[in-house]
Amino acid sequence: MKKKLLTFLGLTALTIGLAACGGNDDKASENSNVLKVGASPTPHGEILEHIKPKLAEEGIELEIVEFQDYILPNKALSLGEIDANYFQHIPYFEQAVKDNGYDFENAGSVHIELMAFYSQTLKDVKDVKNGATVLVSNSSTDWGRVITILQNAGLVKVKDGVDLLTATFDDIAENPKNLKFKYDVNPELLTTAYKNNEADLIAINANFAETIGLAPEKDGVLVEKNNSPYANIVAINAKDKDSEKIQKLMDALHDEETQAWIKEKWNGKIMSVSE
Numbered sequence: 001m002k003k004k005l006l007t008f009l010g011l012t013a014l015t016i017g018l019a020a021c022g023g024n025d026d027k028a029s030e031n032s033n034v035l036k037v038g039a040s041p042t043p044h045g046e047i048l049e050h051i052k053p054k055l056a057e058e059g060i061e062l063e064i065v066e067f068q069d070y071i072l073p074n075k076a077l078s079l080g081e082i083d084a085n086y087f088q089h090i091p092y093f094e095q096a097v098k099d100n101g102y103d104f105e106n107a108g109s110v111h112i113e114l115m116a117f118y119s120q121t122l123k124d125v126k127d128v129k130n131g132a133t134v135l136v137s138n139s140s141t142d143w144g145r146v147i148t149i150l151q152n153a154g155l156v157k158v159k160d161g162v163d164l165l166t167a168t169f170d171d172i173a174e175n176p177k178n179l180k181f182k183y184d185v186n187p188e189l190l191t192t193a194y195k196n197n198e199a200d201l202i203a204i205n206a207n208f209a210e211t212i213g214l215a216p217e218k219d220g221v222l223v224e225k226n227n228s229p230y231a232n233i234v235a236i237n238a239k240d241k242d243s244e245k246i247q248k249l250m251d252a253l254h255d256e257e258t259q260a261w262i263k264e265k266w267n268g269k270i271m272s273v274s275e
Contacts, residue, residue, distance in 0.1 A: 035245045036063045037234075038073040038085035042207050043262070043270055044232070047110070048086065050261060051252040058248045070139065070187065077235060078102050084246060086110065089230040091165060092141040103238045108250045109231035109273045111262055113206035115145055116220030120197040125153050125222060128200070133180045135199035137187040143168050146203045149224050155179060165229065206269045215269045231273050 035055070039045045048064050055062045065082055067073045073085040074096050084107065088096070097104050122128060136146045144167040150156045151164070157174035158167050169181050185193055190204045191212045206216055216223045224230075234253070236246055252258060259272040 033059055034061045034063055035084070035249060036065055036082040037249070038065045038067055038076055038082040038087065040073075040087040040207060041066050041068075042210055043111070043113070043266060044086045044207075046265075047253070047258070047262060051249075051255070051258055054252040054255065054258075055248060058252075060245055060248055062249075068188065074100070074102060074104075074235070077104065077237060080237070083240065083243075084234050084236045084249065086232070086234045088235065089113075089141075089232050091144070091230060092139065093233060093235055095141045104235050105238045105241045107234040107236045107241070107246055108254070109233050110253045111273055112231050112271045114216040114220075114269065114271065115142070115149065115203060115205050115224045115230070116209065116214075116216035117146075117149065117201040117203050117222040118194055118209065118214055118219060119201050119221050120194065122200060122221050125155070128155065128177055128179075131178050131180060132200035133182060134201045134203075135182045135185060135190070135193055136203040137190060138184050139187055140168065142187070142203070142205075143183065145224065145230055147172065149203070149222050150179075152225070153222050206266075210266070210269060215267070217269075 037048060039048055045064055045066055048062060052062045065076070067076075067087065070088065070092070073082075073087050076082045077085050078100070090106070090109070093104070093106060096102060117134075134150070136142065144163070144165045147156065147158060147167045147169070148164045151158060155177055156172050156179065158164065158171045159173040162171045169183065182199065187205060188208060190202055191208050193199065194202045194204060194214075195212065201221060204214065209216065209219075214220075234250060236243070240246055262270060262272040
C-alpha cells in the first residue's frame with residue numbers, strides 16, 4: 001500500500017511539473033511582448049529607434065542589440081539570441097545562408113545604401129591615371145557590386161556571360177587603365193583607409209561613409225545607380241515567418257511616415273524601399 005501511494009504521488013508530481021514547464025514555454029514564445037532585433041548602429045539602429053513608438057502602440061517592446069561587424073548578427077539569430085536582424089543586403093544574406101546552412105527567411109527589404117568610390121585626390125573619372133589603385137572590402141558579396149560601378153564608368157569590362165551580381169576580380173576581361181585592385185580590408189575600416197589616403201579610389205558603403213561626413217552623390221567620384229539590387233533587409237528564423245510581432249515590425253518599417261523620414265533624414269544617401 002505504501003509503495004502504491006509513493007508511486008501515485010511521484011506520477012502526480014511529474015504531471016504537475018510537466019504542465020508547469022509547458023506553461024512557461026508557451027508564455028515565453030507567445031506572450032512575451034519583447035522583440036529583440038540585432039542591427040548595425042547606422043542607419044539600421046537609428047531607423048529602429050524611430051519606429052519604437054509605433055511598435056509600443058502595438059504592445060511590442062522593441063529591444064535593439066547593436067553589432068559592429070557583419071558576422072555576429074547572423075550567428076546570434078541562428079542561436080535564438082535575437083528575434084531578427086537588420087544589417088545586411090540581399091546578396092550577403094543569400095551567401096551567408098548558403099555558406100552556413102542557416103534556416104533563415106527574408107522578411108522584407110527596407111532601404112538601399114548607395115555604394116560609391118571616394119578619393120582624396122580624384123574629382124572625376126576622367127582623372128583616373130594608368131595603374132591607379134582601387135581598394136574595396138574583403139566581403140566577396142560586394143565585389144560584383146563595385147565591379148558593376150566600374151564597368152558602368154567604362155573602367156573595366158567583365159567576360160561575356162558573367163553575372164555581374166556574382167562577378168569577381170578574376171572575371172575582369174578588360175582593364176584599359178591597368179587598375180590595381182586590393183580587396184583585403186574589412187568594410188568598417190575603409191573609412192580609415194580613405195582618411196589615410198591609402199588608394200586612389202576607395203569603395204565605401206553609405207552607412208560607413210556617413211560616419212565621416214561623406215555622401216555618395218555629393219562626394220563620390222563614382223556612384224552606383226538607384227536601381228541597385230542590394231536592398232537591406234530584415235532577416236528572421238524560418239520558424240518565425242508567420243510571427244505577428246515580425247509582421248508588425250515590417251509594417252512599421254514600411255509605413256509611409258517611416259519611409260519618408262528615411263528619405264528626409266539622409267537626404268538621398270539612403271534610399272527607402274517600400275514593399
